[in-house]
Amino acid sequence: MRQLRDNALSLVFGALFVLALAGQSVAGWFENNERLAQHGMPPEAFGAFLTSSEFVVDVAENWQSEFLQFFLFIAATIWFVQRGSPESKKPGDEGPGTDKDQMVGEHAKPDSPSWARARGIRRTIFSNSLLLVMGTVFLLSWLAQSLAGTVVMNSENAEHGQAPISWVEYLGSPDFWNRTLQNWQSEFLAVGAMIALSIFLRQRGSSESKPVGLPHYAAATESE
Structure with a gap:
């Protein structure tokens, strides 16, 4: 518990960063697949989008x-x-x-x-x-x-x-x-x-x- 308290500020912002990045990746994936669908192209896998x-x-x-x-x-x-x-x-x-x-x-x-x-x-x-x-x-x-x-x-x-x-x-x-x-x-x-x-x-x-x-x-x- 002391380690958590002493490093709480870094841990909180680290967690917020991971959550925000994950949210961005999912939202971006959906947006990208919507764009592909509009052009009559097949959807892209999530893993492929992450490395795109x-x-x-x-x-x-x-x-x-x-x-x-x-x-x-x-x-x-x-x-x-x-x-x-x-x-x-x-x-x-x-x-x-x-x-x-x-x-x-x-x-x-x-x-x-x-x-x-x-x-x-x-x-x-x-x-x-x-x-x-x-x-x-x-x-x-x-x-x-x-x-x-x-x-x-x-x-x-x-x-x-x-x-x-x-x-x-x-x-x-x-x-x-x-x-x-x-x-x-x-x-x-x-x-x-x-x-x-x-x-x-x-x-x-x-x-x-x-x-x-x-x-x-x-x-x-x-x-x-």
Whole structure:
């Protein structure tokens, strides 16, 4: 029970992710078979749909925008601040911080991760590991979106008697950038709204909110 309690936040969102992905796969399968029926074609098996470019492109285009959002947000909060927002450091704290602040090298604690006590490239990698992973998943998802999108586009072109296009041509197509930018703009809006609204609004008990009675201009860290 203690393990469940200590990891409840990750477990809840992990379960929500699996349920939402499963729901998307079933809904997408039904929609795809309805489209096939309209064209007088036989239905597709569920397993075949899960490995199809149609399903992959829909999943990948959402994943890449989400991981881009967090990649940019994590990177931006190193150097930029927003007074009063719990999503930001205090003005004056910009930058990567000192070794003492970050508890690395000779300032590491006995229970600090081993790579925090290491020197050279290992410490550099560990110090930037969150950005590296977020950026890598974004790039891989974006690549998957572009490859699967090329297959989908060529399938649609074949239905209309048009010539297939290359992956490079698809990267410059309106379809690719429409799929990409419609997700990016919504992610940037959501992050910007969270940063700005959390200055003036509160949610009691949430770590994403300042204490209810803290002044609007103060950061959450100023209550400590």
